[in-house]
Amino acid sequence: MSTMAPDRKLDRRGFLGAAGLAGAATALSGRALAASDKREPDPLILETQDSSRYLGEGVDKRPYGKPSPYESHVVRRDVSWLTASAESSVNFTPLHELEGIITPSGLCFERHHAGIADIKPADHRLMIHGLVEKPLVFTMSDIKRMPRSSRVYFLECAANSGMEWRGAQLNGCQFTHGMVHNVMYTGVTLKTLLDEAGLKPSAKWLMLEGADASGMNRSLPLDKALKDVMLAFAMNGEALRPEQGYPLRAVIPGWEGNLWVKWLRRIEVGDRPWQTREETSKYTDLLADGRSRRFTYVMDAKSVVTNPSPQAPLRQKGRNVLSGIAWSGRGSVTRVDVSFDGGRNWHTARIDGPVLDKSLTRFYVDFDWNGQELMIQSRAIDSTGYVQPAKAELRKVRGVNSIYHNNGIQTWLVRPNGDTENVEIG
Amino acid sequence: MSKSASAAASIVFALVAVLMAASAGSAQQPAAKPVGANAPLGLGRVALPDEIKAWDTDVRFDGAGLPKGKGTVKQGDQLYQERCAACHGEFGEGAGRWPVLAGGHGTLKADRPDKTIGSFWPYLSTVFDYMGRAMPYGNARSLTPDEIYALTAYLLQMNDIVKDENFELSDKNFMSIRMPNAGGFLEDDRESSEKEFWNRKPCMTNCKPPQKVIGRAISIDVTPDSKSGPKVD
Numbered sequence: 001m002s003t004m005a006p007d008r009k010l011d012r013r014g015f016l017g018a019a020g021l022a023g024a025a026t027a028l029s030g031r032a033l034a035a036s037d038k039r040e041p042d043p044l045i046l047e048t049q050d051s052s053r054y055l056g057e058g059v060d061k062r063p064y065g066k067p068s069p070y071e072s073h074v075v076r077r078d079v080s081w082l083t084a085s086a087e088s089s090v091n092f093t094p095l096h097e098l099e100g101i102i103t104p105s106g107l108c109f110e111r112h113h114a115g116i117a118d119i120k121p122a123d124h125r126l127m128i129h130g131l132v133e134k135p136l137v138f139t140m141s142d143i144k145r146m147p148r149s150s151r152v153y154f155l156e157c158a159a160n161s162g163m164e165w166r167g168a169q170l171n172g173c174q175f176t177h178g179m180v181h182n183v184m185y186t187g188v189t190l191k192t193l194l195d196e197a198g199l200k201p202s203a204k205w206l207m208l209e210g211a212d213a214s215g216m217n218r219s220l221p222l223d224k225a226l227k228d229v230m231l232a233f234a235m236n237g238e239a240l241r242p243e244q245g246y247p248l249r250a251v252i253p254g255w256e257g258n259l260w261v262k263w264l265r266r267i268e269v270g271d272r273p274w275q276t277r278e279e280t281s282k283y284t285d286l287l288a289d290g291r292s293r294r295f296t297y298v299m300d301a302k303s304v305v306t307n308p309s310p311q312a313p314l315r316q317k318g319r320n321v322l323s324g325i326a327w328s329g330r331g332s333v334t335r336v337d338v339s340f341d342g343g344r345n346w347h348t349a350r351i352d353g354p355v356l357d358k359s360l361t362r363f364y365v366d367f368d369w370n371g372q373e374l375m376i377q378s379r380a381i382d383s384t385g386y387v388q389p390a391k392a393e394l395r396k397v398r399g400v401n402s403i404y405h406n407n408g409i410q411t412w413l414v415r416p417n418g419d420t421e422n423v424e425i426g
Numbered sequence: 427m428s429k430s431a432s433a434a435a436s437i438v439f440a441l442v443a444v445l446m447a448a449s450a451g452s453a454q455q456p457a458a459k460p461v462g463a464n465a466p467l468g469l470g471r472v473a474l475p476d477e478i479k480a481w482d483t484d485v486r487f488d489g490a491g492l493p494k495g496k497g498t499v500k501q502g503d504q505l506y507q508e509r510c511a512a513c514h515g516e517f518g519e520g521a522g523r524w525p526v527l528a529g530g531h532g533t534l535k536a537d538r539p540d541k542t543i544g545s546f547w548p549y550l551s552t553v554f555d556y557m558g559r560a561m562p563y564g565n566a567r568s569l570t571p572d573e574i575y576a577l578t579a580y581l582l583q584m585n586d587i588v589k590d591e592n593f594e595l596s597d598k599n600f601m602s603i604r605m606p607n608a609g610g611f612l613e614d615d616r617e618s619s620e621k622e623f624w625n626r627k628p629c630m631t632n633c634k635p636p637q638k639v640i641g642r643a644i645s646i647d648v649t650p651d652s653k654s655g656p657k658v659d
Contacts, residue, residue, distance in 0.1 A: 080650065114563070137472075137473045207484060214560045275551065277555070277560075280548050292610055292612070293613070296616065341636075344634055385624045387624070423642050424639070
């Protein structure tokens with residue numbers, strides 16, 4: 001990188017080049033090759049391994065497959081001091097262990113307000129009533145007979161990064177940014193059901209309610225409901241996981257996760273918002289002047305470098321992969337820039353894989369590291385021209401008591417030994 | 427005729443019979459036909475009035491949905507100590523990390539705001555609606571309308587919004603209560619108040635002076651030890 005000082009340790013490239021090995025790749029891995037020349041042959045290669053000799057488990061042993069036992073550290077984690085009880089709490093997606101854009105169902109962060117509701121699909125009912133021509137009750141079997149479609153969307157909790165408003169607090173992108181996941185949902189459009197019930201002309205708002213013991217309820221503007229809201233019964237190709245709202249959840253593309261009511265049992269059609277607890281005392285954004293913004297539904301463009309990050313430090317000099325995710329509730333990600341020096345100089349990252357509307361988008365920067373300190377940042381730009389702001393810029397307009405909607409630029413400090421930590425810079 | 431030739435002949439006869447039957451069917455009504463996107467669904471059934479009544483218990487900010495009922499501060503105090511104080515504290519101060527229900531007046535601009543029912547919640551209806559659907563925690567939907575009126579009255583007194591312990595809250599006077607922070611909310615204005623975040627040309631080189639670390643998560647040391655993570659089976 002142009003901003004890094006040259007490293008003497010990499011000066012071996014001249015020697016290795018003379019030895020007849022090919023250009024760039026040689027230079028980058030120069031040290032490793034030089035060291036291995038003196039090593040004994042690798043017994044893992046010389047000796048026949050058990051896996052190459054003995055039979056493994058048969059097809060009858062794993063009717064529902066699980067990750068390798070060597071990946072057992074890749075789990076959702078919670079922060080026990082955050083909340084009073086585990087049933088009304090949150091855990092975090094291990095973003096630093098994930099690749100591509102789809103979050104595996106079992107690693108999607110959880111947020112419950114009264115634990116995971118246990119609902120038999122045959123016993124589930126969805127009621128639509130209020131300002132409709134014909135109040136209706138649907139069973140899951142009814143819903144599965146309606147035209148369906150599949151779409152990929154991110155779901156981000158409005159409180160994602162909420163602990164970081166006053167400064168660096170949690171040391172890991174799982175904890176600072178892990179209240180986001182990205183899933184392919186299959187279901188029906190809410191419009192299909194509303195059309196079936198017949199909206200009255202005065203209809204303007206809906207109230208969505210869950211069947212869990214918190215009776216989670218949120219008001220949803222009708223315009224959004226008719227535009228792109230789905231009622232999903234499947235995620236990533238299989239039935240919703242219980243913790244994600246089995247058997248039926250709302251999917252509100254680009255809008256804060258709290259609106260995506262799980263275990264959805266009732267939709268009331270009205271002419272005004274309800275002003276429920278979750279849209280007044282919570283999920284409103286307190287500004288420095290003491291006033292609060294409400295109905296801040298859209299998730300602003302945001303990005304984070306997942307590798308390296310505190311839980312995934314740099315361990316090798318030379319060639320490395322910087323990886324990260326970006327998303328926007330207003331559209332698609334059009335560009336991501338990455339800085340190695342705390343935002344002084346930026347490099348446009350390589351976006352890889354599908355770029356979908358209101359979906360996580362993967363970016364990479366392949367780089368050479370000379371072992372000096374780095375301050376890594378990423379900056380997302382979306383299809384509406386929104387540029388992810390620095391934390392200082394965000395604090396200037398939103399103060400530090402907002403809790404919600406912190407989409408400021410994250411900084412990871414990589415120390416010369418590769419250890420990586422969450423820092424605030426200025 | 428060989429055995430196999432005879433078998434082949436009978437298969438041909440059977441096929442002809444099937445084809446004839448199928449063409450006879452198509453002349454009347456196909457067994458299935460694709461429908462267009464706008465074809466009527468005819469799914470679901472009409473919700474019965476008693477079913478709607480059983481689930482339609484929400485209360486809106488304008489009082490829509492308030493059930494008939496009443497309860498006094500005094501009655502609420504007794505109920506509160508029995509069913510709420512274990513988590514929310516005897517005076518609404520919140521035990522441990524359970525929510526604080528009272529106090530915090532005038533702290534919304536402070537360094538550490540205290541957002542309680544009295545200092546922050548804009549509508550009393552929200553207290554009623556939430557208590558009815560989610561409280562007590564772990565035994566939701568167990569309070570009667572009279573009990574919710576009484577508890578709401580007690581919470582008003584706890585927050586100095588009513589002073590008299592003989593005060594009775596009911597569906598008749600509910601909408602006369604104005605919450606202190608009712609005027610403290612504005613609609614989402616990000617697209618105007620944060621206009622500067624759009625359509626700017628982001629700086630790419632020499633954007634700022636060399637940066638220094640001014641805060642570190644590890645100095646706060648509140649991140650869970652990675653070894654304490656949950657186990658997977």
